[in-house]
Amino acid sequence: MDSALVSALNAERAARRAAVLATPLSGAPARLLRAGEPLQGDPLADEIREAFRSGVSRRVTGADGDVFLTACLPPPRLVIVGAVHISQALAPIAAIAGFEATIVDPRTAFATEARFAGVRLIAEWPEEVLPGLGLDPWTALAAVTHDPKIDDFALRHALERGCFYVGALGSRKTHGKRIERLSAAGVPADDLARIRARSASPSARPARPRSRWR
Amino acid sequence: MTGPTNADVPDVADPLSADPLVVAEAWRREGRRVALATVVETWGSAPRPAGSHLVIDADGDFRGSVSGGCVEGAVVAEAAEVIDSGVGRLIEFGVADETAWRVGLSCGGRIAVWVERID
Incomplete structure (x- = not known):
């Protein structure tokens, strides 16, 4: 050759x-x-x-x-928006599953090396960081801050870049408001339907009475 | 970039640096004579999947893996001949092979390896 x-x-x-x-x-x-x-x-x-x-x-x-x-094919990546407690578990799980994980969170109280040793961590706003990360169809994005100021841009950007998984946390009410905001911002309905809302699995939550679940 | 950033973490954005194909390119650029071995088929239990690479130079230095160590020695020997002749060859290894006692796969599977020179 x-x-x-x-x-x-x-x-x-x-x-x-x-x-x-x-x-x-x-x-x-x-x-x-x-x-x-x-x-x-x-x-x-x-x-x-x-x-x-x-x-x-x-x-x-x-x-x-x-x-x-x-x-x-490009190796899969996971961008986690939010240096929160679930990210501390999610990042090592992603690494074991073969995903290169990057955490983005502008809040320097959350995005500390002490909380995320060994993880690629960027303490900047998604607006400033994500365009340079080159999100693509082999990238997954999970927005887990629950804060629209941080999550919304990341979700829009991930949908625009064709990420194969776009997930967001929040209750139905929170997600309903999110859909309203993103829709008003011009995100097409087909794209909004791709957001996996309540991206946390029920099994990842502590057990609680069935009547209270949902 | 402001704020805390884990600068000491290995650059996970560049997992290709130890990749056999990247090594092959670098070795060729250095003027080394190089062969590339590729697992092209596996039967039964095999340690490395199709597409796995081993890159070998004329001195027998190698990177990567085609069998997790079982038959690398034999592949390196074949590669030396391929580097000299320039003619690619397909080699099969497995328990049914007469060389099993020397270089067989202890897991009981069989693999086919394509060895070619990188010109």
């Missing part, structure tokens, strides 16, 4: 762009396929699309013999 192809693949990966490397096991020249490039007429179009979708690398059989498809 030409080292220029390795360099080109590494450049796509470093830029968090999906790519597939097609390596014929006959020794014929390999090909680099970048996300979004047209695949019409490609004898392996279906297999390549599947590699982009699943991120699974595998050997496939084409007309000219076997080809190995190396699927390179």
Whole structure:
């Protein structure tokens, strides 16, 4: 394989762009396929699309013999807006699950290294930080401050950038108000429906009488 | 940037720095002769999934893993020949293989590894 192809693949990966490397096991020249490039007429179009979708690398059989498809999807990331107590648990859980976690919270009383040792922590407003983090479809965002001044921009930005998961905490009432604010700010209804409200799982809460749940 | 920021935390935004493909690129840039081994198929229990890489140079230095250590030695030996000849080859390892006692996979699976030179 030409080292220029390795360099080109590494450049796509470093830029968090999906790519597939097609390596014929006959020794014929390999090909680099970048996300979004047209695949019409490609004898392996279906297999390549599947590699982009699943991120699974595998050997496939084409007309000219076997080809190995190396699927390179950007590694998943989680941006947590809010350096609150649940973030102290969520950040290590995310790391174990293979997510690179970043916490953003402008409140310096919350965003302290002592509370979040070993976690990437940025004590700035989401407006100032998130555009530079390059949120993308392989990024999840969880807004957990319950404070519209901090959460709202982050939610709008995550929806605009196509994050695969956009979650927010708060009661139904809190979320209802959130929807009203974001809707008034021009966020399309389809986008608002993508917000996973009450993103905390019931099982993550202490047990309490069923009649009081909901 | 103002406010407390954990500057000492390793840059998790750059998990690629120890990645075999990044190592391969860097080694080539240094003028080293390099081969890349890739797990292209696994059967049964195998320690590393398809797509796992091992990068090897002409001196036998290597990074990455194709089997968690079971057959790396054999792959490195094959890579030396591939670096000389420039001809890629497909190698299978497994308990059914006659080399099992030497370089078999103790987990009982089989793997196919494609070894090619990076030019």
